[in-house]
Amino acid sequence: MPKKSSIYHFPVGNGDMTLLKIASNDCYFYVLIDMYIRQSCTEKDDQCNVLDELHNLLEKDSEGRPYLDALVLTHPDKDHIGGYEKYFYQGSPGDYAPAKSGEKDRIFVREIWSSPLIFRRKRKNHSLCEDAKAFRTEAKRRVELYRESKSIGPEGDRIRLIGEDIDGKTDDILDIVYKPGDIIGKVNEVTIKELTVNIYGPLSDDEFEDSEALDKNRSSVILRWGIASHGYSDPTNFILLAGDASVEAWEIIWRKFKADPKKLSYDLLLAPHHCSWHTLSHDSYSKCDNPKVSETAKKALSQARNGAVILSSSDPIKDNKNDPPNYGAKKEYESIVSSAKGTFLCLADNVKNGEKAPSVLEYRLTNEGPQKVSKTAASGSTSSAKKRTAATTTLIGHSGQAIGHG
Structure with missing residues (x-):
């Protein structure tokens, strides 16, 4: 049976954790974008044990090391790097x-993707977490290893930078730097014909009108993942992942692409x-009587393809003034x-009957676009313990019918 690519969205409260399982050349490539693995998720039955779930999915x-082909960090806030x-x-x-007996082996990361800018753009009173x-x-x-040898090292020593550093600090290592506008077609030094990744951020300093916009959130790595079905090269699944990119970034991005909005189109956002x-707005939702939406930013985020899904990786969304998540x-x-x-x-709402904790949400990435996978829980099992297999899944649409994207 041909292998199928999948995307897994982990319910981690107000945080991000997304796993891409990309099928190519009769094997899988595993890419994790951000993580938020709280100690409490291994202890509380009302939280998904995302550590167990991740280990169950990886090879x-x-x-004998559980591994990722690539780990992508959009920006270094705790809710995107917790547990690393x-x-x-x-x-x-x-x-x-x-690991010692009874403990899980640490996950081996073959290649890192990150941006030097996301570590520079931080407020003085907002220090990095451990x-x-x-x-x-x-x-x-990893950067210093490349700088010394001027060659790509073995798995576990590899890194790719997303965006150049300031003041020419990456000028001597540009062979491992991807720039906004570039297209990525390989992971861990392996070319994947089914993969087309567009880089839209982090944006450069001179693209922002004011220095207040230059913080970690507003400077997140922004990638649109185009994934073709196994054996094909034209993407039929587009996934837009952008960390905490804020209104200023989306306004700039729309001005760049409004003449060609298809470059911002997505099936999953x-x-x-x-x-x-x-x-979506420069106004405070809680302090303004009539907060206004930035129509420019909204247009950038409105390029939804037929049948698209927008996911909120957050706590439950309530009709109040909270932000985030915001009603x-x-x-x-x-x-x-x-x-x-x-x-x-909302990922927090993905709770099966009889369970307390939300479950990992999976979409199969097919020639007809993303298809939601519904899993039948074994009697007495929980989302933190059950192993996912193809035998317990069915492809369903948002209304319970098979999905087809035109």
């Missing part, structure tokens, strides 16, 4: 050691910043997908 290499230091291996590949510091140390280790109002933003996203005959979903 092990010839040395404890659960992911850092250091020389040759020093990797199995997980972000550990990630930055590992990224620097992860609502930036956990369905925050500040992705007003939810209504705006619902209006976007309504015109595309699509759906808005």
Whole structure:
């Protein structure tokens, strides 16, 4: 049976954690975009145990290490990098050691994708968390290895930078730098004909009108993933992932692409910043009597294809002034997908009958676009314990019927 690519959205509250499983050349490539693995998720039955779920989905290499082909960090806030230091291996590949009995092996990361800008653009009173510091140390280790050897190292030492650093700091290593406007077609130094990744951010300093816009959230890595069905090269699934990119970034992006809006089209959009109002507006939702939507930013986020889904990776969205997630933003996203005959979903609401915790949401990526996978839970099992297999899945549409994208 031909292999199928999939995307998995992990319910982590107000945080992001997305796994791409890309089928190519009769094998899978695993790419994790952001993570938020809270210690509490392994202890509380009302939280999805995303650590278990991730380990259940990943394969092990010839040395018995659970691995990712690539780990992508959109920006270094805790809710996008939480759990990295404890659960992911850092250091020389040759020093990797199995976990002690009863513990999980650390996940081995073959290649890192990150941007130097997202670590520079931070407020003085907003210091990096310990997980972000550990990630930055590992990224620097890999960059220095390349700088010294001027060659791509072995798996576990590899890194790709998204965007140039300031003041020419990456001029001597441009062979491992992807720039906005570039198209990525390989992962872990393997060309994947089914993959087309458009880079839209981080935006450069001179594209922002004011220095206040230059913080981590507004400078998130923005990637549109185009994935073809196994064996094909023309993408039929477009996934837009943008971390916490805010209204200023989307206004700039729309001005860039309004003459060719198809470059922003998507089948799946992860609502930036956990369905925050500040992705769509300069006004405060709680302090303004009549907060206004930036129509320019909204247009950038409105390029939904037929049957598109917008997902909120957040806590439950309530009709109040909270932000994020924000009820007003939810209504705006619902209006976007309504015109595309699509759906808005909150990951916190993906709770099966009889369970307390939300489950991982999976879409199969096919020639007919993304198709939601519905899983039948075994009696007495929980989302943190059951192993997902093809035998327990069926492809369904948002109304319970098979999906087809035109």
